Amino acid sequence: MTAIAENTAPSRGFDQAEFEARLARAQSAMRDARMDAILLTNEPEVRYFTGFHTQFWESPTRPWFVLLPLSGKPIAVIPEIGRAGMEATWIDDIRSWPAPRPADDGVSLLIAALGEMPRRFGRLGVPMGHESLIRMPLSDYLTVIAGAEGLEPVDAAPLLHGLRFIKSSAEIDKIRQACTLTSAAFEALPDLMRAGQSELEICRAFRIDLLRRGADQSPYLIAGSGPGGYDSIIMGPTERLVEEGDVLIIDTGTTYDGYFCDFDRNFAFGRADDAVRQAYRTVFEATEAGFRAARPGATTSELWTAMWQVMEAGGALGNSVGRLGHGLGMELTEWPSNTAEDGTVLAPGAVLTLEPGMEFLPGRQMVHEENIVITDSGAEWLTRRAAPELPVVT
Structure with a gap:
């Protein structure tokens, strides 16, 4: 079947200058x-600094290591199958x-590579x-740290989060x-x-349409339905048949060249009550x-406050998700979180989801999600905006 053309797709991969800029930052x-090196062991961080993009990470058998030195290019310590x-x-x-x-x-190879690092x-x-x-056996990690004489392990997570939070134009x-x-597939879904169809049947048709349109995969595709609302957004799709009067939510993380979108759409079937x-x-x-x-200099907590005030005024009984959106990129959910306490400062190039969700009646939820990027002057929608009124499938 011929793929559905949506627009001119960006080229795959990145120029070497992209990786050089990431390493310099x-x-x-x-x-x-005050770090002499950083040890990377998981897929997104290895790919971010090297461009090594493979599905082989699905196999848990082999560990993969990349060292970022304080000067010079990264060093890969990897299984021969990936050479x-x-x-x-x-x-x-x-x-x-x-x-x-x-x-x-790979333990002795990794220890040897660390031994060559200058100790500043x-x-x-x-x-x-x-x-x-840390994607390696704990016993191997302890052996590596014991063998890396003169190097005290310190937390690099905040540094790496900050680097990946701000995307380049090519990533965006x-x-x-x-x-x-994914926006086009959602618009065609009704x-x-x-x-009378099951959640599984609907989501299967949606996933097939996404692939026809040029998506690489939809590793995250969840659904929930129920009469006049739903009680869970993470357990489906199931074999439950969607009936007249039900509301269905579908939330997907679909990828193109290793980068995710993450947003949802809601649909009523036949009718929808006032609540x-x-x-x-x-x-x-x-x-x-x-x-x-959302603008440069604002914080994730300000986004949370702006969204929660609207829901509170609208009668929200609570929010079971724990946050109202998050970072987005090489992973479905990335740091930071839109919470009252997070306080991360936004800057141009930051990509986020806005995900207000509320319990509007006991046991009944409504969640909505869109994706945005922070620009020099404010924010830009990356998703095509949902309909302002609940769509009804007849």
Whole structure:
């Protein structure tokens, strides 16, 4: 079947200058943080600095390591199966071993590479904090740290979060493309669904349409439905049949060239009562308020306040999600979170979701989500805006 053309897709991958700029920003931040090197072990961070983009990370068998030195290019310490792929990136120093080798799965190679690092500060950055991951066996990590003489492990998560929070124009183009394809699929969805279908059937048709339009994949596609609202937004899609009077939410993280969109749409089937319509209008207006508050120098907490005030005035009983949006990019959800306490300062290039959600009657929720990018003068929608009134599928 021929793919549906939506627009001119941005080119895949990045120029070497993109990676050089990322590394320069990282090394400047490392000097400020007094780190001699940073150890990277998870997919987004390895890909961010190298361009190594493979689905092979789905296999948990092999660890992968990249070292960011205080000066010079990154060093890859990876299984031999990935060597040819890494050689196609801008990385020159690639050290490999015949993984899997549980007795020494790259540990001695990694310790040797760390041993070559100049000790200026005596500190090794390792992502340790909130929303970070060390993707290697704990016993191997402890062995590496013990063998990295003269290097004290310190938390590099805040540094890495800050770097990845501000996107380049090329990154934003990829996120915008994912948003454009998914917006079009959501707009076409009413013609693909009807009462009597299951959540699974509807989501399957939606996913197929996304792929036809040029999306790479939709690894995150959830749904929830119920009479006059829904009680959960993370457990479906299920085999539940959507009936007249139900509200269905579909939330997807769809990718283009390794970058996510993350937003939802709500649909009523046959009819919608006044409480449901009012709840939808409330979260729609809350998203508008968040968008108006989004500008350089504002904080994620100001976005939260702007959205929550609208929902509170609209009769919200509470919010079970815990936040009203988050960062977005190479991962479905990235740092930071739009909460009352987060306080992250926004700057041009930051990509965020606005996700106001509320319990509008006991056991009944309404959630709405859009994607934006901070610009020099304010914010720009990356998604095509949802309808201001709840769509009704007849």
